[in-house]
Amino acid sequence: MDPALRRRIERRFGERLSGPVRQRHDETELRIGAGDAGEVIRALHDEPEFGFAFLADLAGVDTGTTMQVVYHFWGASTPDWLRLVVDGLPRDDPRVPSVTALWKGAEWMEREAYDMFGIIFEGNRDLRRIYMPADYRSFPLRKDFYLADDAARSPGAGIRHMEQTHAPRNATPAATVRRTRA
Amino acid sequence: MTFIPGLGIVKGMGLTLRRFFEPKATIKYPEVKPDIPHKFRGRLQLLYDEYGALKCETCFQCAQACPIECIDMGGIDTKGRFHVHWGAPETYGERREESALRRSGRTVPDPAYAHFEGIDPDPVDGILEEYDFDPKQMLQILEATQAAYGHLPVAALKRISHATGAWYAMIYGTASYYSHLRFERPEDGIQAAAVADHRPTEATFLTSLDTALAGGRRAGAGQPSGTKPN
Amino acid sequence: MTAPTGTRGRASSDDPRVMLDEQIGVFEPIPPYPPRTEREAEFYTLRDGEMFINIGPQHPSTHGVLRIVLKIDGENVVDLDPVLGYLHRGVEKLCENADYHQAICYLDPLEYVSSLFCEWPAVMAFEKLLDVEVPRRAEYIRVLSSELNRVASHALFMGWMALDLGGLTPILWSFIERDEIVEMLAALTGQRMLFNYFRIGGVNGDLNHEFLSRLGDWMGRATAQIESNTALLNENEIFVRRMRGLGTMDSETALRMCMSGPNLRATGVPFDLRRAHPYSVFPELEFDIPTRTEGDCLARYLVRLDEIKQSLRIIDQCLNEMPDGPVMAKLPRLLRPRPGRAYAGIEGPRGQYAAYVVSDGTDQPFRMRIHDPSYLHLQSVGLLMPGHLIADAMAVMASLDPIMGGVDK
């Protein structure tokens, strides 16, 4: 836990934070909206008081109500992991600026997040599915993903009558979707 | 690297030649058993106590806890009366709930089959009685079932599977092998319609695929630019 | 940007709708749908004299089921497009449907060469969520066993490297080395490959005599044996000439490509999470971080050899300073961490392994993100390969040491 880092972050990005800076164990977390993501990440990368040169991880999260993109950074200026949560993306059209200009290696991580969550990273030059086949239609790690319905929509569906069991319309009642406020 | 070209190669050749004469690492398996550590978890076996009785008391906690649900249990009950077999794991999703139900002794509803039409079970029960629940006479059973119902309803197959102890997949395989056995009523166009109703997006997909294929053939004329993902 | 012409529009043999009446061209690697991105359109357009060639998904040197579409001009690689997903199992989704204990054993097969490193970050993240203090003996045992696993992984890497360059012998020698380690880890953990040894709050079982005797037996001759094995390649002119200056990457690019581990250290950045972001008992242990500045395949190879020696040092210290005490923290059977998020990263034999867990207060992780370095290293293949020959493409890929289980999750 590095309180100095928290103070620095609050001083620099105070008005942009969409939630309090939280610290637990060796992690510092800040939340911003999608509009500020590009500038904040560039500041974190470029400015010497932060100097987060190493992008440790990029993950998409579906909270059941909104989409998030979670970045983890490592920098020599602090012993903490810095977690940046880009919060409040709408589920039907989540869009975030890409960080491939800063870390070219984020390209595949963004592709994975796109493949699994449908989050669109604007500026990523090669944003296409990476794990799932090209004709796949849903996003498997979303909380409302239901496997059987997707199988029934694939081109091979309906050939064997054992596969025609589930009707996609009522497959996932909204009540069964897990949600979190974390 | 050395300054004499080829010395490294010669050294390497020397090393391999030395290894040529060294003792070998191979274990000649069937004659020499490998030295398996005491704690090795890879062997699957049921343990016996010092009186020779099976230690397993069929609490099914292992099957319940198995994260990839690979443990399946079956056998003869303690009085030697009934063959207990839980069938092939056709639906893994409900597996843990199933095991809870089974432990409590209740019957397990199978939601995967709830979709199919219900049947009057009496004819199939009679047929099973007639053939003495013998899975070896599966073809005859299936033929009689078809004679009784006009086709082979899934529920009837399920009942046959439960009663004879044969796996559903086996029965399904048998039934689908013989061309005179059928799963739908001969006069039935209903199911085909239902299927088409189930997947309205199929047509959309096919159309888009067709467009894509045809568009490529026309040497890219009027293709949308590739910027839009997916 | 017009759509590429030519062979596009041919049927893919994967498409069940299409009757394959046209036999020529069935094997074209070009996908049967219009390009989805600029990059795809650019890649699947052939210029004069170029052709596509599919490396994989079944190919002797793709280290698993990876498919790389190479665009080649004669023997020169012009461009490439890795196609993943042949081994995709949806582990993250599976973990969301398993409870915290069960999730651990889904992680082993991700990294089937060094399984302990995939368990560790997840276990660490769970412990952070639960605020569990791990006993010191358990931490030492974790370090000990994982360093052994690192040696096994690097030993295997040497063999793969040589095999991809056409040497038949080193792979078997390194398998002998790996087998000894894996057998002794089997004596400790109960399994040879997918150990499933780390538990939330400790490890599954204390050190036993069988493990320690095997370990002591091996430690006595490990250094000499590994040195002797490496002598076959390290001085071999053919090997060195092929590896030197091949697939060179500078430190700036390596950081931009999000690389980590030996591949990053081979470019001169002494970034090692054991020192950069200390975890477990590594602050108490003494070891160096070997680096090289060349950033080529030979440097990546030699850095790994040096790391083996450092790992042996760590193992030695662990054995000397192993404290007494329990190996498991006291924990309830059913774990329900309070809602929150946790991230844990460790230094594995390939780089930074990490796990990011979101808890929603139930007994199952709400979201489990697994970060695997192989994925990012495989990505940088696209940067390193173009301009080299096909043979070198294999060498570059082998030197980055990706494990397809981790890449495809």
Next chain:
Amino acid sequence: MTAMARTWGRLTLAGKVIFTVLPILAVLTAGLIVVIVLFGGGILDFLATNLWLVRFVVAATAVLLMSVPTAFLIIYMEMKVIALMNLRIGPDRVGPFGSLLSVVHGLKVLMKEDFSPTGVDRIVFTLAPIVVFMSTVMALLVIPFAPGLFGQDFNIGLLYFFAIGGMTVVGLLMAGWSSFNKYSLLGGLRSAAQVISYEIPLTLSVVGLLLLAGTMSLNQISLNQAGWFSDWYVFKQPLGALIFFIAATAEANRTPFDLTEADSEIVAGFATEYSGMRFGFFFFAEYVNVFVISALIVTLFFGGWNAPFPWPWPVALNLDPGSLGIGLLILVAIVPVIGTLILAAPFWLASSRVKGWQALVMGFILFNLVAVTAIFGIAYVGLDWVAGLLWFLGKTYVFVFTFVWMRGTLPRVRIDQLMGFAWKWLLPASLLNLFVTAAAIAIVNPR
């Protein structure tokens, strides 16, 4: 009819075969006898006047028959030697020490489906393995195995060898092109580039030797190297020998120059689409090629069938067993019995725990050893072609072992390094060798 069918049905498989074959054999034999009686004299006269024809047919048959066991032996060697270097045991189940495994491989290859994939050019695809195999086997014709033991003693033997050896690349290119596979294509092109590049240093490296020897007949070259081992050309042409060895390795597509079938790069190169016996031909050709190359190295540089030192006690054995008459028969009947008894006696007398039959078995084994040694010894001393063959095969297999050993040790070179090595190093070196040799000859032996 039914009775016959029933009788036929009762026969075992062997019986069926015999009953089918016997009448055919009987008819054939009768016909043969008639032919011999009618035209025998004429045929014999024709053959006696045209002995070269007999020699050629016999040699061709022998070479064809020899090539397959040679390939089996070298395949076994490769499996076993590389396994031992890998600290494995290798084949050890089929036959003694697994020695029959390669034979089993051969049978397996024969029994596989004769399969040609979609899209291949059938005719070329089928011809390619045959071309490769035949060109390899034909090269065996000129190799002098021992004094008087060679297929043909061409006066352009070496030239013939290079010409026929160069035909291999045609087969490989055919295979690569016709397979309808990009890996095969790359393999075929690689092989063309590689073999053609290495033909030049290969040929140039022996020109110096040819200047020294003054002949291209391989038999004559072997004869030139008789005497002590210092007469071998390797001591007069060390650089030439080295270049020849390296270029020959590349010519035979062996590690470290096995780029045509680099399994980690282009799956199996030209052989990717081949299976069954077609692949078997490639496989056999490769190993026969190893034998041929080794034999040629031995012939050119390591004295051929000459022993490294002349036999110090020249013996002219004039054994004429026929002169013993009936005594020979008695000898053949009695000597084994007596020998066995004599050799069994020490075992029986040495310890009372040795039973009589055990002593007899030991004696019989010992007698066989002694007899075989004696026969071989006599043959070695008395028949110079036996001695020559033994020395020749011994030296050849040393080189075969070296090739296998290199395969067990070395990684593969890259294609540009390979070509660069041929053109930038081997070619100048072989030219240098040629000039130095020519200059030396001009100085020492001016016209």
